[in-house]
């Protein structure tokens with residue numbers, strides 16, 4: 029029998045019992061993915077397929093931000109807790125949208141360049157009167173829920189001189205513990221997850237996803253086993269190996285375990301990371317840990333010896349499915365690599381794996397649960413267009429599982445990319461032409477040396493995990509659409525890259541209602557009920573790794589929370605058009621030295637590419653495309669780039685990294701691209 033959920037007199041007086049009880053009542057939204065099973069399925073049904081057309085705005089709240097917003101709002105005791113960019117926490121009256129408090133951890137701006145993928149944060153955890161947030165500069169902070177006052181903070185980075193660890197994911201809480209991992213495996217990182225006591229932040233356990241040493245003494249038996257699967261002469265020993273646990277963590281209260289999804293190899297390319305090969309445990313794996321001790325229990329490696337940036341960090345859902353073999357407790361997973369996995373959560377054995385998008389690195393899985401790789405996919409001898417690419421067939425945008433329809437709603441996508449082995453790669457070495465190498469990115473690949481043939485796409489995919497097949501889909505204009513949420517009212521909600529928030533019939537995929545919000549949406553929605561009224565809420569703000577350089581709407585990203593209810597009458601807030609604040613004309617016809625263009629292109633790739641996109645071909649996202657710059661800025665570029673002009677916005681000062689002549693070359697390449705593209709218009 030389900031226990032009763034009772035509101036607490038202390039704000040966020042949430043405990044394990046209440047999180048479980050709320051799974052049945054659905055009145056609150058108590059953790060990132062709603063419940064301990066992380067289903068994002070709410071039993072609320074006031075808003076349903078028949079009346080969803082009457083949804084209107086109840087209130088909106090301005091986050092005062094311009095970068096990516098990835099948080100799902102948490103709602104407890106009538107208060108909403110949501111994070112914006114730079115790990116800033118907002119507490120809001122969930123009924124009116126009034127601000128209660130704001131907490132800014134004051135992340136130093138240089139972490140803008142340490143974060144691979146925008147200065148984002150996916151949200152908080154609440155427990156026993158506290159709000160927990162992981163900050164971009166690697167701290168786990170506990171706040172008093174009533175006031176937003178900082179109670180304690182711990183440094184989660186084990187070695188700040190060696191590793192560039194950043195936290196973007198939401199912490200999870202259970203049994204008086206708060207757990208958190210971190211990101212950083214594009215630069216230099218060693219993956220681990222740590223559990224701290226909620227009272228005072230003392231560390232209770234830590235589990236490493238990649239080996240720290242190649243010979244005894246080992247940290248634990250799982251490390252010894254892992255060490256044997258890495259080449260002791262590989263570059264992983266210089267940069268950390270990766271395997272970062274930067275998003276998915278799910279607590280199984282029945283089995284008292286924590287399952288985590290681990291990230292890609294660091295550097296990406298196994299040829300340099302571990303030249304003699306090996307599975308490189310526990311990269312790209314789902315791992316079960318004892319929730320009390322952090323002891324390793326089992327792992328399932330989705331991509332042995334990852335080389336494609338195939339993180340297995342994407343959202344994990346716990347479910348019970350009726351399969352041909354009987355009722356099974358399973359994990360549902362749709363990671364970057366394009367296969368949908370059903371994994372037995374008792375023992376970690378693969379039940380089934382089927383591609384949910386076009387996949388060209390493996391043809392399937394064999395009896396033993398290993399992928400059958402395609403011969404040339406590792407790009408050892410020649411370039412290879414990866415499908416899916418490093419952007420993932422599904423990235424961190426949360427999916428959802430509706431037990432009534434039996435369907436999983438996946439924000440699926442494709443972003444074209446080709447990789448080629450880079451024999452010249454060296455750790456922490458600036459090599460012009462090597463993607464972001466002057467900012468310490470460690471890929472071991474050159475990118476797009478052949479033009480990718482695939483077209484970008486994004487769609488909402490309704491997937492049957494039992495039959496392992498698609499049931500319906502809704503096509504979008506662009507990749508990088510929002511997370512999903514589904515309800516007992518028979519609905520699926522999702523925001524889109526082109527700035528809409530949409531409700532679908534969960535069974536058929538029919539679009540039932542939509543509204544324009546003032547920005548592309550990437551975060552997942554939530555729903556809750558107060559005094560008999562059901563609300564649906566979503567935090568908007570375009571960004572994340574794809575949104576830095578590309579956009580799908582002409583509205584400039586503005587961080588906001590939109591909250592809807594039936595017959596809501598609040599007016600939609602004003603939006604800002606991109607063209608009002610940014611130039612949209614190319615800086616063409618300006619002078620530059622032709623001989624600078626070639627070297628400038630190489631320097632652009634190793635310094636600017638991932639943040640600013642390809643000059644003139646991309647059009648700019650949250651960060652401007654430099655071919656659309658004010659001509660004055662381009663003429664003064666060395667002074668600005670080497671003077672820290674945009675330091676407060678997170679752009680590094682390049683004074684130590686580039687000379688004036690280098691920046692002039694970069695400007696020449698940008699101007700040349702502007703000229704070329706202007707001629708085709």
Ligand code: PQQ
Nearest residue numbers: 145148196211212213214272274291572573
């Ligand atoms: N983060 C995003 C985002 O927020 O848009 C997208 C990605 C990350 C990726 O595609 C990644 O591969 C990725 N990888 C790591 C890592 O390897 O440590 C961290 C993160 C992150 O923390 O956001 C991302």
